[in-house]
Amino acid sequence: LIDPVPRAGETARSRGLWDRYRRRLWVDPELGLSLDLSRIGGEDDTIDHVQPAMSSAVSSAMSSAIRAMADLEAGAIANVDEHRMVGHYWLRAPALAPTPELAASIDRSVESVRSFAVGVHTGAVRGAHGRFEHVIHVGIGGSALGPQLVCDALRGVHDPVRVHFLDNADPDGIDRLIRPLTGVLGRTLVSVVSKSGWTPTPWFGMLELQARYEQLGLPFPRHAVATTMEGTALDARAAEEGWIARFPLWDWVGGGTSVTSAVGLLPAALQGVPVDAFLQGAAAMDRLTRVPDPLANPAALLALAWHRAGNGRGDRDMVVLPYSDRLALFARYVQQLVMESVGKKLDRSGARVDQGLTTYGGKGCTDQHAYMQQLRDGPDNVFLTFLQVAEDRRGPSIEIQPDVTLGDWLFGNLEGSRNALYERGRQSITITLPHLSASSLGAVIALYERAVGLYAELVDLNAYHQPGVDKDAGVPVVDLQRAVLAHLRTTRSPQTAEEVADALGRPAATETVYKLLVRLAADDTRGVSATRHDAGFDARFQLRELVPASRDHVDARDA
């Protein structure tokens, strides 16, 4: 048993860490939130808001980053590639939006979410079979993770509706989601979220759900709402089919930072989360993270800690460990936010930098019993973020040992692990929330949004585009599948994969053609048969009969 609290020969001198903790703890008394950077870097380190020994280069870069963030909030074109503003901070402070029209449209969107939720809760807005009890949120990436985090963190037994998430293109996953809801689909609302209005995966998910409603004789439009930019394919479809409601998005809201837009507010409000408190928590943090002095600005401090721990190059992975079951999705949320903002080949001047900040995690103390082995005993390639919720439960606790509650044990694990890891040279950040609420969750989300923006500024990256996120990664493959099927329709002679690929003029695609043929032959309904049961590499494939192209498909692009 390692005792992380040294005993032998303890002297007043061994108060070094206590001094450092006091000097490096940032606290906001109003939010009750604190940020402890005492276990980042060395004793005379760059992050020290009492004795700023911060290197002047990093310090002045961070001051510039904060100024750049102010320009961004004033409506500068921060995302130059896509020539758009970056305005997620306006969502909780509409008065800061660059035009009064924009401010009014934000206000209207929040009001429309609020009043829609009231309508659902009172039953004024209802499905074919009555008051909505379930919501299926259809979205992917940032359009799913933020809402999933908020709904999971703030879920309660008395919520007016239960929110489910369709965040993938897995047919079995859809079946698994829908099957238990079959009897209540007439009391289930489908909320389709797609900023561009034509991201294939949520679109296709919508088609699957629509087919399911229709099979049950339920009018899908009476059970559907859309959240998308004005004038998109999704917007048009919802308008034409007369969906219950449409909620706006704007080009200046990125997917990864959309949780304080209707994307996150709608499912939260439907579940009964007080969205005003959520927005107020975020707004309060936004005010704190606009402070020009980096050493008094928690987002700047957080970004500086990442910079210090990873040498500004992501040399160490960031492991995020909330000690709270309700925050089990927080690490995934931060993972997406950080890695899609910071994982970039080129900096803003176009120089190749191959930047990244690998982020993963889970929850404590659970994960102490899993990968923590490597974090403690393996290479020094990580730093940790402990996220603590001070109020460990509402109501009294039993004693599980004399003078010790389960919450004490949970805290003991956090503090003990932090200390033991530090003894082994592992740096860490500790963030403490007073309790888990809509407000504190809004605040910590806003903290990370700003920290990521500042870190990207510091290392000169455009945080707001994702050239590597390929929403259409499947398109060349399904296009090839269509070509393969079209070819098989023109011939009755059995063909090998190589012959088909050659016939299509795509010899380099033979591997994919082969896999497609095997897939098609394995499914009785596709009309493709293979000459060998095990579909070996030399198997020949043909159509069992000349099947005409199906006409009862729903072509998404027609919408």
Next chain:
Amino acid sequence: LIDPVPRAGETARSRGLWDRYRRRLWVDPELGLSLDLSRIGGEDDTIDHVQPAMSSAVSSAMSSAIRAMADLEAGAIANVDEHRMVGHYWLRAPALAPTPELAASIDRSVESVRSFAVGVHTGAVRGAHGRFEHVIHVGIGGSALGPQLVCDALRGVHDPVRVHFLDNADPDGIDRLIRPLTGVLGRTLVSVVSKSGWTPTPWFGMLELQARYEQLGLPFPRHAVATTMEGTALDARAAEEGWIARFPLWDWVGGGTSVTSAVGLLPAALQGVPVDAFLQGAAAMDRLTRVPDPLANPAALLALAWHRAGNGRGDRDMVVLPYSDRLALFARYVQQLVMESVGKKLDRSGARVDQGLTTYGGKGCTDQHAYMQQLRDGPDNVFLTFLQVAEDRRGPSIEIQPDVTLGDWLFGNLEGSRNALYERGRQSITITLPHLSASSLGAVIALYERAVGLYAELVDLNAYHQPGVDKDAGVPVVDLQRAVLAHLRTTRSPQTAEEVADALGRPAATETVYKLLVRLAADDTRGVSATRHDAGFDARFQLRELVPASRDHVDARDA
């Protein structure tokens, strides 16, 4: 839009990848499982089972590793630190166990799980209020992750019981788990799993649950079963209190590889999973991974791929991406298995090696919209494992585009991402299961168990101990808390954290003492008050009244 399937100037020469795919695809026709290593390393690489250009050093090391694994299966003391055998492979092939007694005890344990599940399903074994409809599995680390994976992957609407997991020490998490079950606790079985019988976190979770049952007037022992080694504190408690049943564990089963013991079999069987098929799938893979020729052994091939991609030092992170909602926990499972086996400071000779193989992931195609940005565009510090389930759903699919189903789109995303990543120099492994079943899940779990063992052999690590997993990380902190409270009981004068720490002779622990005092003062029920409302660093703390040490605690170590 990047087209991952090259078109311009395609010639027969561009069949290189097709040739490589055919040469490097390992397939087992019986299991229908395949392992594709064609996108690992270069063209003339070490892993090539048709033209073995494998470096002789790695090749002979792997042959030795397979021989060492045979010794291990024969009962050698593989875990020398803890002087114990490593026998999880015997769990699905009891005839291989080193003694007939051991074989018989394995057989009996599987039979006892099977017959217990029948008893629960028929209602012969029942709670105070009737047939068991819910199970709360209490365990942490390997005792939770494997069962969580199996139960989540194979969950269905008609399952006889629903299994919940208590895998943390979060009081709010327990409340959140229990609250919806309050009305049905008399039909809820608690299954406590702790190999050592005294891992604090599950023990304390058990105490919390027991208190809840008793508050409701329900006899806890009539609702509880234990899975632990013979003679442990948990075993004794279950015996004394007359719990419904006890299931055995043995010292030769490690937590991370316990899923084919009663740890995993019991919740699976209760949920209605055919555990025989699960064991048979694992046993079939075990036979395939005993093949002495590394190039014909899928676990050896997988381990060689990890070795190649990470240069035998974990230089690249392993990102695990099952394209299946049901396998959403697979990455976490592999993360624990790999990182606790391979994340080691010392090799078996005691030399400092600082080994690790960082593993993280989630699910596809969802995560293409998240951290994939960094994997594609950021540093070349990852390799991927795509896990495909060939049967994408049971039953027919609608067309979401002409000639395209949602399953085609899912496959298109996997294949398209794999190809696009390869174009950018990212290596990958692709594993294909024919369908998701108890059998195929058993097989893929057994594949990873063996691959981890072989990889550890290859880099000369003891995979079977976890010196860095500190189950008692919280102990020094709660001990300190008890000392702090004891001290406050001896004095009526308000004390600062520094004064308390000095009085305890623990000045270096001042930071932790301060946090403990703040925690205690924040909770009305603890009797500690602070002289300043905001509990600043100089706050003074005292007991509001002289509260005697509580007597109604349940002391776990007394059990």
